Amino acid sequence: MQHGANVVGSRSCPVRFLGQDYDKLHQDFVRHRARFLDSSFPPEQSSIGPGILSAREAASVVWIRPTKMINNPQLVIGGESRFDYTQGELGNCWFLAAIGAITFQKDIMDQVVPAGQTFTKDYAGIFHFRFWRFGKWVDVVIDDKLPTINGRLIFVHCKTLNEFWPALLEKAYAKLCGSYADMSGGYVSEALTDFTGGVHMTLRLAEGHPELWNLMYSAARYKSVMGCGTPPGTTPANTELSNGIVEGHAYTVTGVTKVMSHSESVKLVRVLNPWGHTEWNGNWSDGSPLWNTVSEENRTRWFHSKEDGEFWMSMEDFCGSFATLDICCFSAAFLDGSSPGTWTSAQYEDCWDTNTSGGSMGHMESFWRNPQYRVKIPALSPDSQETQGWNLLVSLMQKPVGKHRDLQPRLHIGLGVFPVPPGMKDQKGFPASFFASNAPVREAEACINTREVMESFRLSPGAYLIVPYTRNPNETSSFILTVHSKSKYDH
Structure with a gap:
């Protein structure tokens, strides 16, 4: 989601990941004519993680800066292209497929790969990249030591040997995830969202x-x-x-x-x-x-x-x-070909705790305890030529508490959307009796243990209640609920 300008976590003012300030660090190392070494993601086996390399391969790894690897290294040569790179010894095709998609969008690439980074002027072995992460943009600082075996990059590498933006971008995302191993296996939707916030x-x-x-x-x-x-x-x-x-x-x-x-x-x-x-x-x-x-x-x-x-x-x-x-798009307007101004987005950061975790609809006696959110769907104007298309898109994303992406025990989560009868449109909280007698608009999807559950709807005009839930009562986690709804129709 986009935030207002200069708000911490917005595109223009990202959160400093692990508190590292790229500008200050870069200036300090340039001034001291030194090379940055990142103690928070050190060039050692812990940053690669388990299960990728054999013991023999791991013992052969040497972390090398591009300036020591090849003459005339460049971050980008002739603009970023989907044909620049080849996947390495890591099962992260989902991540690389997303990179291929954003190379078409210069504004996205410029957001993810900030300008002014080079191996020549004011080079200090430090780079930074930006990602959307659980509701906020974050700025991730890395050193440029890359893992190699026999002088060759282990993971993603460019077909042009002196171009390094994909390898450094991959390293920054590995740091965000906890290790390279934490990137092994995933869905392209996750990386598309983390590159765009869309x-x-x-x-x-x-x-x-x-x-x-x-x-x-x-x-x-x-x-x-x-x-x-x-x-x-x-x-x-x-x-x-x-x-x-x-x-x-x-x-x-x-x-x-x-x-x-x-x-x-x-x-x-x-x-x-x-x-x-x-x-x-x-x-x-x-x-x-x-x-x-x-x-x-x-x-x-x-x-x-x-x-x-x-x-x-x-x-x-x-x-x-x-x-x-x-x-993945910056506006839900692509769903119906309308103008972006006809859609409204709302984002809620909340949690399930011992008081608000009522479980799935199989636990009807406690389901009402789950968080509840209201949304209104407008009617088509009488003279409208439009047909009823998608008019509600709901995303439920659970937030991890630990460092490693792949080691997080994810809950099974789901969501339900319930029509609110006209006589209850001013109701503040909906009791157990409401859910016992009102079915969701569409049968709720089975709870799944994934980072994000997304549902799209074609709803009749009226008021609705959105209820995010975990499979079992009393399961606790933070989450982000994002609601994109049609707020008006083009004339």
Whole structure:
């Protein structure tokens, strides 16, 4: 969520992660002609974490600054590109897929990778990056020592050997998560949110969404960032299928378009494998003869045959190959193609404690104790040409208390949305009897132990009650509830 200018935690005034002030540290080390060494994320095995390297590999690790690794190191060469990097020995394709998405948005990249950082002028071995984290922007300081074996970077690395923005960005996020190992395994939605602080929704493609193409097309028009994931399959992780798709893998959606082929309109989706190679080989792939059936203008504009991990596929093949689609945008207006001013966002930081943790709806005698939030959905104007689209998006995110992302025991969480009868619109707190006689708008999703639960709704006009809950009563955790609601309609 965006905060007002100069408010601590806003885009323009991020929180100093672990209290480290980049500007002050940088000035001090420049003045003393010294190189920064980060004691809060030291260049040693504890920062890599367990389970990634064998004992033999771990013993071979040497942490090296880019200035000692290669001549003329650069942070960025010719702008950040989705083709700059290749995944290393870490299962963080979800993170790299999100990086591929934000390289299209200069304003996002400039927020995440602050300007003025270089290996030449006033170089002191210190860099910083910015991420949205649980409701606030944070500024993460790192030293530039990177883990290598035999002089080669272990984790993400650039195809251009003297370019280092992906490796340093990955290190900063590893520090935020607790270690490199804490980044092993995740969902692209998490990284997209942490790069943007935007409105996020996940669609499960197997459920079938008749409006999916229009939603993706609208999302692209609103400069959204998108990612997708394949189902895990029954074979070992990251198994490449005969069609070139990798099972249990995160990808970036880099484009959507329509072309005419044999006098028919074909909807196409462009997808990027963060490995930088291994591509779909079916219809509309780099080697597909179908590209010979489109106009020369469209072929020149959209088609390129190169082993870079990026490929086109039809909308039908996309939905048949991928399990989830994640969309992240600065405004919920992409949901219905409206102007951003027609949507309102509210963010609540709260907690479940011994008094306010009533459990899920299977615990009806205590469910009413959960926190309760009101939202109002306006009516369409009588002369409106609009149909009832999505008008409520609710995100529930639990906040960890410890240092390590991957070691947090996450609660099973969920949320319910209940219609409020007209006679109860001034009700302050809803008792057990209300929930015993009023069902949620849609059957609540099963509680899941994930960082975030997101639900989107098409609701009739009226007042509603949002109730976030844990699976069992008396489970305690802090959480952030974000409510994006349609507040008015375009004329």
